[in-house]
Amino acid sequence: MTAPLQKLIATRIRQDVQGMHAYAIQDSRGMVKLDAMENPHRLPAPLQKELGERLAAIALNRYPGERIEDLKRALARHAQVPAGCDLMLGNGSDELISLLALACDVPGATILAPQPGFVMYAMSAQLQGLKFVGVDLTPEFELDEPAMLEAIAQHQPAIVYLAYPNNPTANLWSDATIDRIVEAAPGLVVIDEAYQPFSSRSYLDRLEQHEHVLLMRTLSKFGLAGVRIGYMMGRKELVAQIDKVRPPYNVSVLNAEAALFALEHEDVFAAQAADLKRERERLQQALKAMGLKTWPSDANMILVRVPDPAASFEGMKARGILVKNVSRMHPLLAGCLRLTVGTAEENTQMLAALQSTL
Numbered sequence: 001m002t003a004p005l006q007k008l009i010a011t012r013i014r015q016d017v018q019g020m021h022a023y024a025i026q027d028s029r030g031m032v033k034l035d036a037m038e039n040p041h042r043l044p045a046p047l048q049k050e051l052g053e054r055l056a057a058i059a060l061n062r063y064p065g066e067r068i069e070d071l072k073r074a075l076a077r078h079a080q081v082p083a084g085c086d087l088m089l090g091n092g093s094d095e096l097i098s099l100l101a102l103a104c105d106v107p108g109a110t111i112l113a114p115q116p117g118f119v120m121y122a123m124s125a126q127l128q129g130l131k132f133v134g135v136d137l138t139p140e141f142e143l144d145e146p147a148m149l150e151a152i153a154q155h156q157p158a159i160v161y162l163a164y165p166n167n168p169t170a171n172l173w174s175d176a177t178i179d180r181i182v183e184a185a186p187g188l189v190v191i192d193e194a195y196q197p198f199s200s201r202s203y204l205d206r207l208e209q210h211e212h213v214l215l216m217r218t219l220s221k222f223g224l225a226g227v228r229i230g231y232m233m234g235r236k237e238l239v240a241q242i243d244k245v246r247p248p249y250n251v252s253v254l255n256a257e258a259a260l261f262a263l264e265h266e267d268v269f270a271a272q273a274a275d276l277k278r279e280r281e282r283l284q285q286a287l288k289a290m291g292l293k294t295w296p297s298d299a300n301m302i303l304v305r306v307p308d309p310a311a312s313f314e315g316m317k318a319r320g321i322l323v324k325n326v327s328r329m330h331p332l333l334a335g336c337l338r339l340t341v342g343t344a345e346e347n348t349q350m351l352a353a354l355q356s357t358l
Contacts, residue, residue, distance in 0.1 A: 016126065023123070031322040032349055034340040037167070037195070037301050039223040041272040041343065043265075051261050055254055064253045071256045074263045075231050079217065082208040086236040088243045089251050093194055093218045093230035094120055100190065100214075101128040102245045104158040112157035114143060116168060116330035118192065121161045133157065137332060141169040141295060141303075145177045149184050158187040164203055165195050168326050168338045170297035172201055182210055189213045190232075195221050195299035197273040198280070204233075211235050214242075219259055221300060223269045229259045276300050280341045286351050290358065305335045307358065312337060315357035321350050 009018065026035055033040075043051065072087060081087055090096035101111065101124040111125040115134035125132035135151045138144050152160065160181065165172045182189050189212060191203045196217055207215050214234035219227060229251065232239065262269060283302055287294050293305040306312045309327040316323055324338040339350065 016129075020123075020126065023119070026322060026324075028322050031317070031320055032342065032346050033322055034342050034346060034350055035322045035324040035338075036225070037221060037299065037340050038225045039221065039269075039272055039276070039300070040340075040346060041223065041275070044268065047261075047265060047268065051258065054261060055257055058253050058257055060253065062253070064249050064251060064256060067253060067256050067260070068251055071229075071251070071260055072231075074260055078263050078266065079231075079233065080204065081233050082204070084208060084235060085233050086239045087231050087233045088239050088246060090230040090232065090246070091250050091255075092220060092228040093192065093216055095250065096216055096230045096232050097121060097124045098127070099242060099245050100159055100188070101125055101130055103242045104188065105130060106158065109158040110155045111159045111161070112151055112155060113161035113163075114148065114166070116141075116326070116333050117161070118163055118167045118194075119329075130158075131155075136330075137166075137169070139332060141166070141171055141332070143173045143177045143181070145174075145180065148177075148181055152181065152184050152186070156186050160185045160187070160189045161192060162189065163192040163194070164201075165199055165298040167194070167299070168301065168324070168329070168333070168336075169295060169303050170195075170299040170301050170338075171295055172199065172298045175201070178203075179206075182213060185212065187212065188238075190216055192216045194218050195301075197222050197269070198277055198300045199298040201298070207233065211238065214238065219262065222262070223272060224259060224262055227255045227258045227262075229255060273300075275344075276341050279344060279347050282344075283339065283341060283347055283351070287354075290355060292358075300341045302339045302341065303333075303336055304339060306337055306354075307335070309335050309337055312354060312357040316350070316353040319349075319353040319356065321353040323350070 076087055097120050105128050110131040110133055112133045113121040114137050122132045133151055133155050135147050196202060203215055214232050216232045219229040280297055284294055287304050295303050309325050313325040326333045326338045327336050
């Protein structure tokens, strides 16, 4: 790095940004990729061909327009958005999380979430210059209700995030505890249902009971991780305020058309989710048979504790299997790997690779 460039960075880039670590994405080339909770199934060949022809006909010379509204209506039908509620679109859930921090950046604002949890809640707060408060889960990864309520009373957060199910622990939390947190929150409560296609429960039926609750979902786990479509539902008046900070044309015409196509064939993706849930159960049983500790999962991932996570991670990687070593993300995750549920063949390979490292 030249001296002038070094000076430019030192004087013009925020000090806290200089000290940050970028979101890490593992190199997965040539690997069985089981580290990012993607749906491993691709579209059937006939649908691939049909989608390709449809995307080829799009007017790429025009900004996104009416088809974005078509997508919003299709998602509203798909998600069964309650009366009096509306939705807004994001370039994945990550953008929605950033937009929430931007919209709620009032003096002294705090964002609060249980930990360990999705890292973007804290990162979005830091990037926006907001205070982030993390409240530890219990050793079994349940919500610590007294600690959550105490933190809410002390910090009066502008936003409380509750992932349902949680990442990376994959579990759902007590509905009664969530209800008490919602009732105690002075600001927004964002229920993040990124893994809804694999979950046994949803907050949707309670959404219209609370004016300050927003429900966030994504098409990434539905099977479109590469398309980058997130959406957030809540009272029309509240969603309209958050939507003011959304950049114009944040969803491309190609992404919108691909999402519309997928929603027209949602039965295909529902069958894929059903297959992954069956595979999730097979993995749980196999891991227990190895004598390993796992936790209940309502997502397309399983958290497992192994004797030596670094050795298992590297050993699996050497055998062409890429998972996520989360053992250093938080003290409660000590010894843990996060395994994405893959196809039957991928899961069999993963189990064999893991067994060989124990």
